[in-house]
Amino acid sequence: MNQLRLPAPGPVVCIGETMAALAPAPDGSLETAESLRLSVAGAESNVAMYLADLDVPASWRSAVGDDALGRRVLAAVGAAGVDVSGVHRDPERPTGLMVKEPAGSGTRVHYYRGGSAASAMGPDVLDGDTVRSAAVVHLTGVTAALSPSCRSLVTRALTPPPGGRRPTVSFDVNHRAALWRPGTAAQVLHDLANRADITFVGLDEAQDLWGADLATDDVRKLLPHPRLLVVKDGGRGATAFSEDGSWTVRALRTEVVEAVGAGDAFAAGFLAGLLRDGDVPRALRLGHITAGSALAVTADRGPLPDAATIRRLLAMTPGEWEVLAAEGLPPAGPGGHGTT
Template sequence: MALFVPAENGPAHQVRNWKRTIGGAESNVACHLPALGVPSSWVSAVGNDPFGQALLDEIGAAGVDVGSVYVDPTRPTGLYVKESGAQGSPVRYYRTGSAASGMGPELLADLDLDGVRVIHLSGITPALSDSCLALVRAVLAAPRGETLVSFDVNFRPALWSGRDPHVLRELANAADIVLTGDDEALAVWGTGDPEELRKLLPGPRTLVVKHGERGVTLVEGDEPPVFAPALQVDVVEPVGAGDAFAAGFLAATLRGADPATRLRSGHLQAASTLRTHDDVGEPLPAAVITALLAADEQAWASARLTDEGVVMA
C-alpha cells in the first residue's frame, strides 16, 4: 500500500505536510530480504494509478522482483496513514475495494514457484475479502515439495470487522513456520503462552512467539523452547518491526543457522526498523551484526542501539 507519515512534528490533525512512502506486511518482508542476501519476489495487486506505479518503482528499487504484480485497471491502490510515535502509531486504513482486496486463487495460475524456498504470507490478506481468503487457502493447500510456507498472524482487528478471525487458526496450522505476537495470539486464541499455543497449533514445525520488547520464544519440533531477549533500542517508531524480525529470522533460517542465531538475527533486523519512521529501515552495519551475533549473554543484554550507534552499558 501507499503509506503516508507526518513530515513534521505535532498532532496529526494539525500536520500539513506528509511524506509518502510504502508499507504492507508482505512487501516489507520482501524489501528487507535482498539487503540480507536473499533474493525475493512480491506478488500482489496494485491499481493503475500513480500510487501503484510508485509501489512498483520503490519495491523494485529495493531489489525485489515485482514482475508478477497484477495491475488492476479498475480498482485503486490501497493506502494507509500512520501517526508516528515511539509508544505506538495509530493507523488509518483506506483499502476497501482496493486492487489487493480483489485478489483470488487465479493469481497463482501464472506463477513459477520452481526453486522457491519460502513463501511468506500474513493474516492481513485473508481479512481483506472472501477471494483473498480463498487465495491464502489455495497457497497453503498446494503441493510444496521442498518449499516452506511461512505465516505471520499479523492480526489487525479493524480489518476483521464483520469477518471471523478464528479462521486464522486453520491457516496458521497449515503452515510450516508461524510467527505471532503473544498479544495478538491472546486476542484471537485466548492465550499467548508458547506451550499452550503449540497445543493449539500442532501442524507447523516452527512456532515463533514474540513478546514485544521482552524478547521471543522459539518452539520447534520436539526441542525445548528457546527464548532470546530483545536488543535494547531507543525506539523512534515501532510499526514494521515485526516484519523486519520475520525477514531476519527467515534469512537466517535459510542459511541453516542455529536457533539462537536465527532469533538474534530477527532482533537485529527489527532494531534497524525501530530506529526509523519508515516501515523498512537500513540494516545495521555488518560489523555490528557480526559482533552482536557472537556476543555472550551479558554483552548482548548490555548493548543498546541509540543515535550514536550501539552503546555498551
C-alpha cells in the same frame, strides 16, 4: 539439535498488498498538518525488502492500481532489490491507501483499501514458476482479511497439492482488528496459522485472539502443527518451537521510535538466518537485529548494521549476547542498509 533444514534453494516469494502511506510529522497532527509525507507500506513487501537487504533473493507478488500511487509503490519496492515483475497493474481498481495518525499512546492507522487492486487477488497469484520454485512463500493474516478471494489465496497456499512439491509456507498472524468483521478473526487466523510450516505470532496477538491468560508455551499447545512456531514477546525476546525442542533468545534493548514494521523485520531476519544455515538460535538473533532497525525509525524500514557487525553478533556466545541485549546496539550509520 539447533538446525532445521528447508527445501531446495530458491527465492522467498512474499504475497500481499502494499499501499501508499500518508503521515504528518511524528509530532504533528492530521487535523492541523499542512503537509503529509508520502511513503509506501505493506507487511509482505517489508519482509521482501529486508530479505533483499540481507542478500536473500526475494520476489513480491501483488496487485496495484495502474495509477501514480501504484507506480510509486512499484518503484520503491523494486529499488530495494526485490523482484516486482510479477505484480499485476489493475486498470480498474485503485492502489490501496493508509494514513498514519501520531497519537500519545502510539500510532493509529486508518485504512482505505476496500475495493483496491490487491483486494481482488485470488489463488491464481500462486500459479507460475516463480512461486513453484520458491524456497519459501511468505503470507500474512492481513491478506486473509482483505476479501474472500484473498482468503482463498492464502488457503490454497497452505494446502499441499496432490502429488506435487509445495514450497515451505511461512505465515505471520499479523492481526489487524480494523480489517476484520467482529468475531471472525480468531478462528480463521488460528486455522491458517496452524497449517503453515513456519508461523510467527506475537504473544500479545495470541492473547487478544485466543485468551488473555495465554503464556508462550500455551501458544504452542494451541498451534501444534507448524514445523517451527515463533512466539514474539515484544521487547523481552522470542521463542521458537519445533519437534526437537524450543529456544528462547532475548531481544536487544532498543529505543523505540515507532513499532510499525518491526514484526515484518523480525520475520525477514529469522527467515534469512534459517535459509543461511538452518540454525534456529542464530535465526532468532538475526530477527532481533533486523527488528531493531525498524524500531529505531519512523519509516517501516531502517538501516541495518554493516555486514561485519552482523557476522560478529551472530558469532557471539550466549553469554556475550545476554550482555549485548542488556546494553543495546549503537545506532546504525547513515550509509544505508547493511548486507550480509
